[in-house]
Amino acid sequence: MYDIIIIGAGVSGTAAARELSRYEADICVLEKEEDVCCGSSKANSAIVHAGYDAVPGSLKARLNVRGNELMGDLARELDFPFERRGSLVLCLNEEEMPELQALYDRGVENGVKDMRILTGEEVLAMEPNVADNVCAALYAPTAGIVCPFGLNIAMAENACANGVAFQFNTQVDKITKLEEGYALHTNNGTFRARFVVNAAGVYADALHNMVSDDRIHITARRGDYCLLDKEAGGHVGRTIFALPGKRGKGVLVTPTIHGNLLVGPTAVDVEDKEAVNTTAEGLAELTAKAQMSVKNIPMKQVITSFAGLRAHEDGGDFMIGEVPDAPGFIDCAGIESPGIASSPAIGEMIAQILCEKMGLKKKKDFIATRQGITDPSRLSMDERNALIMENPAYGNIVCRCEMVTEGEIVDAIRRPLGARSLDGVKRRTRAGMGRCQSGFCSPAVMDIIARECGMDLYDVTKSGGGSRILTGVNKDAL
Amino acid sequence: MREKGNDLRGSSQSYDIVIIGGGPAGLAAAVSARESGIESILILERDKELGGILNQCIHNGFGLHTFQEELTGPEYADRFIQKVNDLKIEYRLNTMVMDISPDRRVTAMNRTDGMFVIRAGAVILAMGCRERARGALNIPGYRPAGIFSAGTAQRLVNREGYMPGREVVILGSGDIGLIMARRMTLEGAKVKAVAELMPYSGGLKRNIVQCLDDYGIPLKLSHTVVDIRGKERVEGVTLAQVDENGRPVPGTEEYYPCDTLLLSVGLIPENELSRGMGVGINPVTSGPVVNESLETNIPGVFACGNVLHVHDLVDYVSKEAAAAGRNAAAYVQSLSGESSFVRGTDSGITLEAESGVRYTVPSVIRPAYMEDSLTVRFRVGGVYRNCYVSVYFDGERVIHRMRPVMAPGEMEEIVLKKEQLLQYPSLKTVRFTVEEV
Structure with a gap:
C-alpha cells in the first residue's frame, strides 16, 4: 500500500511527484507509456505564458502567474533550459485596439508584471519580421520559452532521487474503492494507495469517471505544428501571438529554447485520444495563419511537423482538487494551455492539498537540486578536453546535426529513469532532433541503446511497445 | 585501417x-x-x-x-x-x-x-x-516507427544486415530510392510501389530499368503520400495522384497496407x-x-x-x-x-542559367586562371526531348548542341575552352539555355 499514487508522468504528474517528494510519504507514479513526457507534455508550444490570457479568478489565471514566477528558480534548481524572452500579442487592426487593451487589463488583474502596450513602430523595431500592418502589441517580458522534455524529465528525476517510485508501461484499467484508499488495477497487477492523484492528461476523465458519479468530459483538442531549421531560429526573438479576433484564434510563431523556429498550433477536436496525426488541412492552415502575424517565414526550412493533444475539459478551467464523492481521489484534470507554464504551481497546489489531508511531515534529507546531462557545447575547449580525457565518449559526435556526443547519450541511458528508446534518447539529448531528423544517427544510437541496455538490436524501439525499428535480418523471409 | x-x-x-x-x-x-x-x-x-x-x-x-x-x-x-x-x-x-x-x-x-x-x-x-527528411515535404499523418530515409535503410541492410521492413512503399524515384527498391526485394521484402511526385523519375534511366522494371515494381508517377497510418509501427500509407502543381487530386487516394515507408525525396x-x-x-x-x-x-x-x-x-x-x-x-x-x-575573386565572367537550365557550376570564370578547358556542369528543370543546349557569349550564340533527351535526374555538362574565351576580351556574361528546335 502506497501513501500516494500519481497516475501520469507528464508535467503535472511529475510536478506533483517532485513537490510531494519533499515530504515523508511512500509515493509511486504509474505511467502507461515507456517513459516520462509521452503525452500532451511532449507536443506543445513549450511557452511559459505570462498569464494575461485566462479569466481572472480562474485556476488557470492563478496557477499560470504563480507557475511563471516559480519557473526561473525551478530551472536553476533542476538544471533545465528556460529563458524569459518575452511575448508580443499583435493587434493588426485599429478596430481591435479595445480587445488588446482588455487583454492588458486582464493581465493586470491576474497579477502579471511589467506588461506594456507598444506602438506598431516600437514592435517593428523590436521584431522587424512582424507583419508591417501591426498597429500595436501587448508586450509581456515575463513570458518565456522552456524545453518541455527537460522540465518534465528534470522533475521526474528529482522526484526519483527523493524516493518516488516510477512504474512504466502500466495502464490503469479499473479502480476500486477500498476501506481506506483505492486499488488500481493495471496490466501490471494491482497497486493500492491511500490517496490517488489523477494526472492522466486526455484520459483524466476516464479515470475520474471510474470513481465518481459526477462525470467529467475531456475533449482531445489536436494542434498541428511545424518546426523549422535552426537557420530560421532567429526569424523572431520573442513569442509572437495574434490577438484572438474575428478570424478566430491565430497561431503563434516562436523561437524554441534550442534555437529552432516553431509555428502552430491549430485546434481541432478529435474523438481518438491517441490521434496525434498531422493533417494536410492543419499544416496548410497554420502556414497561412502564421504569415498574417510574421512575414517571410521560411516555410521551406520545415524539418518536421507534429501534432499534440490538449486535454480540454468542458468547463474550460483546470480541475484540481479532491473529487467530492471520492474522498482521497485528487483530480488534476483539464490541464491544457497554460499547463506547461502552470506546472510548478500545479505541483505546489497538489502537494498543499495532500499535506493538509494527510498531515505530511517534511523530509530532512530532501535533495532540492538535480544535475542535467552535461551539454559539452557550453564548455570551453579546455573544459571539454578535460571531459574527453576522463571519458573519451564525449569526444565522439553521434548526432552531427545537433552535435550530440556518445557521452551524453550514454548518460541519458544510464541515469535513473534513463532512456530506453530512440525517442527517449532524443528527448534527453536532442540526438535525432536536428535537420536530418535522425537519418544519420539512428543506427548509431540504436547500437548504443542495445549495448548499454544489454538488448538485441532487433528489440530497440522508437518509443516502446510495438514500435520496433527493425523487422529481422536480411533474407530471413526468403 | x-x-x-x-x-x-x-x-x-x-x-x-x-x-x-x-x-x-x-x-x-x-x-x-x-x-x-x-x-x-x-x-x-x-x-x-x-x-x-x-x-x-x-x-x-x-x-x-x-x-x-x-x-x-x-x-x-x-x-x-x-x-x-x-x-x-x-x-x-x-x-x-x-x-x-x-x-x-x-x-x-x-x-x-x-x-x-x-x-x-x-x-x-x-x-x-x-537526405531530405519527411518534414521538408510536410507529409501528414502519424509518426510511427517504420519511416526511414532510403539511405538509412540502405545502411541498415547493407552494412548491419538488418531488415528495416517487410512490406515497403517508397516515395521518391531518385537513384537511392530505386536502388533500395531492388535491394529490399533481393533481401526478401515486398516492395509494393514507388511513388514519384513529378511526372518523371528523378533517377537515372538505367536504374528504373534494372531496379524496378526487372522486378515488376510499379512506378507511380505524379503520385505522393497523403497519409501515414499506424501509431506504433507503420500500418499503411495512402497514395494519391497530384495535379500539375503537385497538389493531391481528391478521389484518387489509394491505400497501401505496409509496415515501412522509405523516403528518397532529395x-x-x-x-x-x-x-x-x-x-x-x-x-x-x-x-x-x-x-x-x-x-x-x-x-x-x-x-x-x-x-x-x-x-x-x-x-x-x-x-x-x-x-x-x-x-x-x-x-x-x-x-x-x-x-x-x-x-x-576578381569580377570575372558571370555564368547565367536561363530558360530550362537551373544552375551552373561554376558561376564565375576568370579566363586567366582557368585550365585549358573547363567543364561546366548543370541540370535542367524539366524533361526535354530533341532540344538544344545553347551557350551565348553576351549576345552571340557560340555553342548549340543537340540533346535527344534531358531530364532533371541526369546532370549535363558543356566544356568551355580557354582559348575560345580569350577571344572575347570584354565578355561579361555567358548564358546557358535550353532551346527548342
Whole structure:
C-alpha cells in the first residue's frame, strides 16, 4: 500500500511527484507509456505564458502567474533550459485596439508584471519580421520559452532521487474503492494507495469517471505544428501571438529554447485520444495563419511537423482538487494551455492539498537540486578536453546535426529513469532532433541503446511497445 | 585501417591543405593535391572509415567513366583509399569538424585527440550531402516507427544486415530510392510501389530499368503520400495522384497496407560549416558559389563533390574533386611564390542559367586562371526531348548542341575552352539555355 499514487508522468504528474517528494510519504507514479513526457507534455508550444490570457479568478489565471514566477528558480534548481524572452500579442487592426487593451487589463488583474502596450513602430523595431500592418502589441517580458522534455524529465528525476517510485508501461484499467484508499488495477497487477492523484492528461476523465458519479468530459483538442531549421531560429526573438479576433484564434510563431523556429498550433477536436496525426488541412492552415502575424517565414526550412493533444475539459478551467464523492481521489484534470507554464504551481497546489489531508511531515534529507546531462557545447575547449580525457565518449559526435556526443547519450541511458528508446534518447539529448531528423544517427544510437541496455538490436524501439525499428535480418523471409 | 600522423592534441598544428570529408570527393582531392606537389595534407573524416557513402553502396555500376570497369561502391572507394595510402596522405577518422573560421582555422574533435585546432593554408570542403527528411515535404499523418530515409535503410541492410521492413512503399524515384527498391526485394521484402511526385523519375534511366522494371515494381508517377497510418509501427500509407502543381487530386487516394515507408525525396548539400565561415551559398544548388577554380568567395577555400552540388555519378565527383585538389595546390604554392594563382575573386565572367537550365557550376570564370578547358556542369528543370543546349557569349550564340533527351535526374555538362574565351576580351556574361528546335 502506497501513501500516494500519481497516475501520469507528464508535467503535472511529475510536478506533483517532485513537490510531494519533499515530504515523508511512500509515493509511486504509474505511467502507461515507456517513459516520462509521452503525452500532451511532449507536443506543445513549450511557452511559459505570462498569464494575461485566462479569466481572472480562474485556476488557470492563478496557477499560470504563480507557475511563471516559480519557473526561473525551478530551472536553476533542476538544471533545465528556460529563458524569459518575452511575448508580443499583435493587434493588426485599429478596430481591435479595445480587445488588446482588455487583454492588458486582464493581465493586470491576474497579477502579471511589467506588461506594456507598444506602438506598431516600437514592435517593428523590436521584431522587424512582424507583419508591417501591426498597429500595436501587448508586450509581456515575463513570458518565456522552456524545453518541455527537460522540465518534465528534470522533475521526474528529482522526484526519483527523493524516493518516488516510477512504474512504466502500466495502464490503469479499473479502480476500486477500498476501506481506506483505492486499488488500481493495471496490466501490471494491482497497486493500492491511500490517496490517488489523477494526472492522466486526455484520459483524466476516464479515470475520474471510474470513481465518481459526477462525470467529467475531456475533449482531445489536436494542434498541428511545424518546426523549422535552426537557420530560421532567429526569424523572431520573442513569442509572437495574434490577438484572438474575428478570424478566430491565430497561431503563434516562436523561437524554441534550442534555437529552432516553431509555428502552430491549430485546434481541432478529435474523438481518438491517441490521434496525434498531422493533417494536410492543419499544416496548410497554420502556414497561412502564421504569415498574417510574421512575414517571410521560411516555410521551406520545415524539418518536421507534429501534432499534440490538449486535454480540454468542458468547463474550460483546470480541475484540481479532491473529487467530492471520492474522498482521497485528487483530480488534476483539464490541464491544457497554460499547463506547461502552470506546472510548478500545479505541483505546489497538489502537494498543499495532500499535506493538509494527510498531515505530511517534511523530509530532512530532501535533495532540492538535480544535475542535467552535461551539454559539452557550453564548455570551453579546455573544459571539454578535460571531459574527453576522463571519458573519451564525449569526444565522439553521434548526432552531427545537433552535435550530440556518445557521452551524453550514454548518460541519458544510464541515469535513473534513463532512456530506453530512440525517442527517449532524443528527448534527453536532442540526438535525432536536428535537420536530418535522425537519418544519420539512428543506427548509431540504436547500437548504443542495445549495448548499454544489454538488448538485441532487433528489440530497440522508437518509443516502446510495438514500435520496433527493425523487422529481422536480411533474407530471413526468403 | 591505420591512421597516420602527428599528435594533434593542443592547437598549434598547421597543414598546407585540410580536406573536410574523406568520401569520394575528399579522397580524389587529396590525391590530386599530392600529385600536384603538396606534401602537407590532412583529411578529416567523421565516420569510422574512409570512403563515405560509397561504403554502403554495394551495388555495381560505379567507375565506368573513371576506370572503364563496373565496380561496387566499396571497390570504387578502395581504389582511391589505396592511392591515399600509397601517397602516405594523413587522415583522421571518427573526427568531427565542429567549426571553420574565415581565416581557415579548423576546429575538430575525436575520442583520442580531444578537441583541437588546425591552421590550414587551404581548405577543401567535401562534406557531401544529406537526405531530405519527411518534414521538408510536410507529409501528414502519424509518426510511427517504420519511416526511414532510403539511405538509412540502405545502411541498415547493407552494412548491419538488418531488415528495416517487410512490406515497403517508397516515395521518391531518385537513384537511392530505386536502388533500395531492388535491394529490399533481393533481401526478401515486398516492395509494393514507388511513388514519384513529378511526372518523371528523378533517377537515372538505367536504374528504373534494372531496379524496378526487372522486378515488376510499379512506378507511380505524379503520385505522393497523403497519409501515414499506424501509431506504433507503420500500418499503411495512402497514395494519391497530384495535379500539375503537385497538389493531391481528391478521389484518387489509394491505400497501401505496409509496415515501412522509405523516403528518397532529395539530397541537400551539407553546408552548415561553410555557412558558419561565411561562404556564399547558391540558393538553387544549396552549395557554395564557386569560380572556375572551384574556389568560394573566401580565398583559399574550395568545394567539390556533393557539398557543392548533388551529382548522379561518382565518376564526375572524382573528376571535379581532382580539379579542386589541383587548384588548392596552386593556391598554396602561390603563397610561397611557386604558382601564379591569384588570391581573391576578381569580377570575372558571370555564368547565367536561363530558360530550362537551373544552375551552373561554376558561376564565375576568370579566363586567366582557368585550365585549358573547363567543364561546366548543370541540370535542367524539366524533361526535354530533341532540344538544344545553347551557350551565348553576351549576345552571340557560340555553342548549340543537340540533346535527344534531358531530364532533371541526369546532370549535363558543356566544356568551355580557354582559348575560345580569350577571344572575347570584354565578355561579361555567358548564358546557358535550353532551346527548342
